[in-house]
Structures are given as C-alpha cells and as structure tokens.
Amino acid sequence: xxxxxxxNGKTTLVDEAVVSxxxxxFQFADGIYEVARSHDGKLVDLDRHLARFERSARMLDLPLPxxxxxxxxxxxxxxxxxxxxxxxxxxxxxxxxARRQHAAPSGLRxxxxxxxxxxxxxxxxxxxxxxxxxxxxxxxxxxxIALLPTVLAKHAxxxxxxxxxxxxxxxxxxxxxxxxxxxxxxxGVLFTPAADxxxxxxxxxxxxxxxxxxxxxxxxxxxxxxxxxxxxDELFIxxxxxxxxxxxxxxxxxxxxxxxxxxSLAMVKAxxxxxxxxxxxx
Ligand code: PMP
Numbered sequence: 001x002x003x004x005x006x007x008n009g010k011t012t013l014v015d016e017a018v019v020s021x022x023x024x025x026f027q028f029a030d031g032i033y034e035v036a037r038s039h040d041g042k043l044v045d046l047d048r049h050l051a052r053f054e055r056s057a058r059m060l061d062l063p064l065p066x067x068x069x070x071x072x073x074x075x076x077x078x079x080x081x082x083x084x085x086x087x088x089x090x091x092x093x094x095x096x097x098a099r100r101q102h103a104a105p106s107g108l109r110x111x112x113x114x115x116x117x118x119x120x121x122x123x124x125x126x127x128x129x130x131x132x133x134x135x136x137x138x139x140x141x142x143x144x145i146a147l148l149p150t151v152l153a154k155h156a157x158x159x160x161x162x163x164x165x166x167x168x169x170x171x172x173x174x175x176x177x178x179x180x181x182x183x184x185x186x187x188g189v190l191f192t193p194a195a196d197x198x199x200x201x202x203x204x205x206x207x208x209x210x211x212x213x214x215x216x217x218x219x220x221x222x223x224x225x226x227x228x229x230x231x232x233d234e235l236f237i238x239x240x241x242x243x244x245x246x247x248x249x250x251x252x253x254x255x256x257x258x259x260x261x262x263x264s265l266a267m268v269k270a271x272x273x274x275x276x277x278x279x280x281x282x
Contacts, residue, residue, distance in 0.1 A: 003087075006078050006114040008065070014115055023111055024104060025094030029146035031111075032056040034091040036075075036203075037119070037240045040279040041085045044240070046075060048203045052143065053091060059142040062095055065110045078114050086119040088241055092145060123242060126260050127163040128249035129235075131226065132156055134167040134175055134198075141197045153178040164237060164247070169198065174224040180239035181205035182224070182247075184232035185263040190219045191228070204238035204271070211270040217263060234261030236268075243275075244268045 005017035024030035034056070036049040050072055057064055064071065079089060096108030136149045153165035157178070166182060167175045175193055176182055181202040184191045190212050195201035212219050229235060233256045235247040244267050246260035260268075 003084075003115070003117050004078065004082055005116075006074075006112070008109070008112055011078065011081060014117070017113070017115075019111055019113065020097040022097040022099065023094055024096060024098065024108075025092065025111065025145055027100050028102070029144065030060070030104065031092060031094030031145045032060060032062060032143050033093070033145050034143060035240055036089045036091075038079065038085065038087045038089065039275045042279040043076065043079055043089060044275060044278060045203050045207070046072060046089075048206070049091075049240070050075070052201070052203065053093070055141075056143045057093060059139060060095075060144070062093060063110060065093070065112050075114065079116060082116040084116065084118050087116045088119060090115045090117070094145070119241075124163065124245055126248045127237065127245050128161075129164045129166050129177070129237075129247050130157050130160045130162045130251055131168045131174070132165045132178075134169045136167065138197065140175075140199055141195065141201060143200060150178045162249075166250070168226050172226050173198075174226050174229045175199050176202075177237045177239075180237040180242055180245075182229075183208065183236050183238065183267075184224055184229050185234035185236075185261060186228070186232050188217060188263060190217055190263065190267075191224055191232075192219070192221055193224050194221050202238055202240075204240055204243065207271060207274060208238055208244065208267055211274060212267065215266055215270050217266070232256070234264045236264040238271075244271045 003014045005014045007017050034049050034053040036043055036046050092113040094111045095104050096110050098105050132153045157165040165178045176199040209219050235255050238244050246264040248255055248258050
C-alpha cells in the first residue's frame with residue numbers, strides 16, 4: 001500500500017493531498033504537530049503522543065477538531081489503511097484557512113493533516129553532534145510547527161559534518177537535540193534536563209526515565225551544564241523516530257572513549273525490549 005495522507009476527513013495519496021494557500025499553518029506557522037512511530041505494525045505510545053498533542057493545542061488556544069478518543073480512532077483507522085509495518089505517523093493541526101491577517105477570525109475550521117510515511121533508514125548505531133545556541137522561543141514544551149531555529153540548527157550540523165545539533169542556553173545549560181532529548185551518563189547515573197518549558201517533554205525520554213531504574217540505573221532530572229556534558233562518560237539522545245542513539249563525538253571531540261558506552265547500549269536494549277513487549281502484545 002502506498003504512503004497516504006488525510007486532510008480533514010479525506011484520505012488520498014500523499015502527492016494528491018492539498019491545503020489552501022490561505023491556511024494559517026502556511027502563512028504564520030499557526031499550528032502544532034506530533035510524530036509517532038509504528039514498529040512491526042503497531043503504533044507505539046500513540047496515547048501519550050495524542051495527550052501531548054492536546055497539551056500543545058491548549059497552549060496555543062487551538063481547538064481540537066474532534067474529541068481525543070475520536071482522534072485516536074481516526075489515527076488508528078488511517079494507519080490501518082496504510083498497511084506498512086514501519087511508519088512515521090505525522091499529525092498536524094492548524095487554526096484553519098482565512099484571509100491573511102495576524103489575529104485569527106473566530107469560527108475557523110481547523111485543518112487536520114495526517115501522513116503515514118515508511119521508515120526508510122535503519123536506526124543509526126551512533127551519532128556525532130555539535131552544540132548550537134538556543135535561539136528558540138520560550139514555549140518549547142509546545143510542539144509548534146514554527147521550526148525555523150530547528151531547521152537552521154540541523155543545517156549547521158550537516159554543514160559541520162555532524163548528525164545532530166544540541167541546543168545550549170545562554171546560561172550554559174544543555175537543553176535538548178534539535179529533534180530529540182539528551183541524556184548524559186556519569187559514573188553509571190543518568191542525567192537529563194528537566195521538562196521546565198525550555199525543552200519538549202519527549203515520550204521516549206519519559207520511557208527511558210521509567211526503564212532506567214528497572215535496569216538498576218539511577219536517574220537525575222535537572223540542570224545539565226555544558227562542561228558536565230563534555231566531561232560525561234557517555235551521552236545519548238532519544239526520540240520516537242530515532243529511538244535511542246549514543247553520541248560519540250561532541251563538537252569534534254570524543255565523548256568518553258569515543259565509542260558507544262555500556263549504559264547507553266543498555267538503554268538502547270531496554271528501549272527495544274520495551275518495543276518488542278508492546279508490539280508483541282495484543
Ligand atoms: N525534542 C524535540 C525538540 C523534538 O522535536 C523531539 C521529537 N518529537 C523530541 C525532543 C523527542 O520527542 P519524542 O521522544 O516524543 O519523539
């Protein structure tokens with residue numbers, strides 16, 4: 001089955017899907033998105049992704065076009081039509097289409113778009129990263145479609161020959177990757193920044209915070225200074241798309257001994273065991 005798109009109730013091939021040029025997503029990035037992944041024909045943590053979608057919508061005073069349980073049914077039915085075992089399910093909601101003016105008129109019909117794209121790349125075994133200044137807005141807990149700082153950060157990483165960019169605040173605190181969360185490991189303890197509005201509260205980050213103690217690792221959620229991260233034994237990033245990936249170089253210097261470390265690899269295994277567990281069920 002080819003990759004599909006859904007726009008306000010209509011399912012077509014991705015190439016045939018259209019939205020208006022007056023859509024406020026196109027004009028103002030006035031909208032939100034969510035990204036979930038399927039493994040072996042099952043959408044993983046869809047409920048958590050949709051709960052975050054609802055929180056993002058609320059932060060922008062954006063009404064959901066349908067109640068959450070109906071949205072979940074819509075996603076599952078859409079995914080079922082795709083018939084692909086490994087996809088990235090993308091959801092986008094904008095305030096709708098209207099004559100261009102900054103303040104939105106009331107009564108707009110929101111635009112809900114879903115796409116289901118096959119996962120084309122295998123999970124990378126390791127990444128290199130650079131740090132970049134955090135030039136984003138103050139509502140990073142909201143998964144807004146306004147992603148220009150992310151685009152530029154990824155561009156800088158690619159230009160530097162690195163795989164990912166890590167945002168660092170003016171206060172010297174490491175925040176998160178351009179599209180993932182970050183963990184540092186020191187003496188067997190996992191450190192990750194708090195979800196205090198300066199980062200997106202990743203679903204995979206949450207899973208790692210639940211799984212780590214079950215595998216005997218202590219976790220500390222709090223400030224992660226760049227100097228500490230540079231001296232860490234290990235670094236790794238997490239996202240639904242990438243899962244768990246060790247960072248072996250930061251700004252051109254090796255992290256630890258420059259190889260994926262034992263704790264990162266234990267977390268890679270723990271997360272993939274969790275995926276097996278949830279995809280094997282039902
Ligand atoms: N931070 C940012 C900025 C992201 O874009 C993502 C990807 N959605 C993440 C973290 C990781 O989130 P998740 O684990 O829910 O995919």
